[in-house]
Amino acid sequence: MAAQPVGGQKPFHVVSPVLESLPLSKAVGTKVFMKLETVQPSGSFKIRGIGHLCQDVRGRALPDPPLSTGGNAGLAAAYAARKLGLPITVVVPSSSGPAPVRKLEELGATVEVYGKVWDEANRRAQELVKTEGWVNIHPFDHPLVWEGHASLVLELKDSLEAKPGAIVVAVGGGGLLAGVVAGLHQVGWQDVPIIAAETQGAHSFHEALKAGRLVTLPDITSVAKCLGAKTVSARALECAQECQVISQVVEDTEAVRAVEQFLDDERMLVQPACGAALAVLYSGRLQRLQSEGRLRAPLASVVVVVCGGSNICTAQLRALKRQLGME
DSSP: OBOOOBTTBOOSSBOOOEEEOHHHHHHHTSOEEEEEGGGSTTSBTHHHHHHHHHHHHHHTTOOSOEEEESHHHHHHHHHHHHHHTOOOEEEEOGGGOHHHHHHHHHTTOEEEEOSSSHHHHHHHHHHHHHHHOOEEEOSSOSHHHHHHHTHHHHHHHHHOSSOOSEEEEEOSSSHHHHHHHHHHHHHTOTTSOEEEEEETTSOHHHHHHHHTSOOOOSOOOSSOGGGOOSSOOHHHHHHHHHSOEEEEEEOHHHHHHHHHHHHHHHSOOOOHHHHHHHHHHHTTHHHHHHHTTSSOSSOSOEEEEEOBOSSOOHHHHHHHHHHTTOO
16 A cells, blocks of 8 residues: 655655554563554665655755665665665665665665764765765654654554554664654654663663763674664654653564564564564563553553564574574
């Protein structure tokens, strides 16, 4: 199903399915709905916000190549740029691996590999913006990106019979969180708690929330590289003031185990970043939050944003398990 035009422009994302998961519902003890962003054209939710921002770039008729950083965000930007007839350069860190580089090149993007983690690639992108006069397509820290991601919640409002009791999302730089909060405001669901999941070693939002200010991690040590922003966006912290946001940090092993369990349960393969959100449900953390009084009990339902991710295959899943000593 195609998304509805906004401002006269047809969005690049599709209206993703909302399906009940019987295995997840059994694990949690309440009805769990999956918002399946795995079906998006670029493989993840990123196309919502990145596509929206790229349409704005084209609307301003800028002749120079736009610029993006990050794996799934880069794929979304490359997909949108191809549709718009724009040249694009994508800067990715070496931690992204060869698969996303190949996919980006297949979409017609020029790819530059720079640095070990996203923050270093982003610094390189900022240099190119200054020296070449290009347009920066930020992966998560831009109001138009948040506005595009908000469409996810509007679709939930149309799909669900009743307001959910909680929404579970993965947090990297905070773009999805900011979009969900914007969407909750738009549909009048500001009182719906958000459970923000990260992996240990990529938990910049958790540390910022604990300190009450932005905190920069010394390094990204998690295997969930798509969560790998050493500093979360300032908007993410503001979101925690506007809605009830509960931070949960899971171990890499829990995230990867959740990826494998989800593949068995729902026949869908997602990245460890998405596995962080799934691990909250599989690991009993949600029930623990209820027993601690941080979440209402019982909950009418729970929505988990299955954010997807293109940079995963069964061979990579096996390699991650070996790396973490799970085999």
